[in-house]
Amino acid sequence: MTTRVEELEEVEGASLDPPYDYPAYRSTALRAPKRPFLVLPAGLEARSAPVFGEERLGQLDADLTRQHPGAPLGERIVVAGRLLDGEGRPIAGKLVEVWQANAAGRYAHSVDDHPAPLDPNFTGYGRCLTGPGGEYRFLTVKPGSYPWANHPNAWRPAHIHFSVFGRSFPERLVTQMYFPGDPLFPYDPIFNSVGDPSARARMVSHFDLELTEPGFALGYRYDIVVGGRRPTPVDR
């Protein structure tokens, strides 16, 4: 019984993910853990991952435009891609959940007091399971940008929140998908909390004419890669 648990002192600098402590995003101040994180030896990791069956997902959950009597306002878009592991292999049968603001930049949430209109025909929630090739597909409307109180004249670039399960519990990933060419990128501390420009670029979907449905909806492609992020323990 010699499994070692190692303290990792430089975990934040060793990762492509954002640091926990990022002063430009003010909400991190009282919530970012301050102590070193422990590295779980691989053998002690949970080796399995939650599985959601088809029976728990409703029929129309991947179509955010048909959850109410009328159609939501805004630009209809298809958002599709694949869930992949760190080697690029597809991950099938896993839950993908999304949530987003409406086309005016307002969330259907009691905490959101942005004076933009709510859309009675848009909740902004969807979910689906990935297919045999790791593929997923949502039909929705393009979310609007919206102001927030982080700093003077702060605006979030348009984004869709994604929550996915990978092959093991540690591969759980919650992130945000952005849209290409957003002029707000240089000003957004959440987007820029990812220091590596190449890693930042992986959060940006790209327009895809092949996904676009003629006369109906523009297509954006966005692959999600989980895993491949285990930090290197400090050698001591």
Added chain:
Amino acid sequence: MSGEATEGGTGPSAPSSGAGGAFGPTPSQTAGPYLAIGLAPLAAHELVEPGSPGAVTISGRLLDGEGRGVPDGAVEIWQADPDGRFPPESAPGWTGLGRCLTDEDGGYRFLTLKPGRLTGPGGEAQAPHLEVLVLARGLLRQVRTRMYFPDEAEANDRDPLLSAIPDPGRRATLVAAGEGGELHFDIRLQGPEETVFFAP
């Protein structure tokens, strides 16, 4: 500074992993203040029916650096069944997964069964525990921890993870309080009693 991210790979044959980015892991971003829109629909804080034999209530609060409850967070648990098995090997109907959105005081609550022991890489037993994952506004990445059971002192002492945490005070942050069917486990994101979290 983000020019690479804004140029975009616009051709149909561009790598779909990102607009100009090489293949690699997708970075984490905060779940933000409206996470309930996305996470509440499949929230399930009862892993077993109320009144089930052996049911254990695990409740607590998610606390920030000033000891205030985090009202816009989510706590997820992942655990084995009482025989130490995960789906699909576990008992029929056992999902092993719980999700609870925090309330206005940062409170959360699960109703579950105590998991069995797991076997570590060298064949040693791991004390019964829950994997715990926390999401919230202000967390640019999820945090992960574990909850161990207070009535398993002997197994906890021998647990390969718990026993390797040198500071007994820090070790204690991973063990729930209470007894029997009513356990209490606070998750402290900061402060002198900050919970032990695991990378990544």
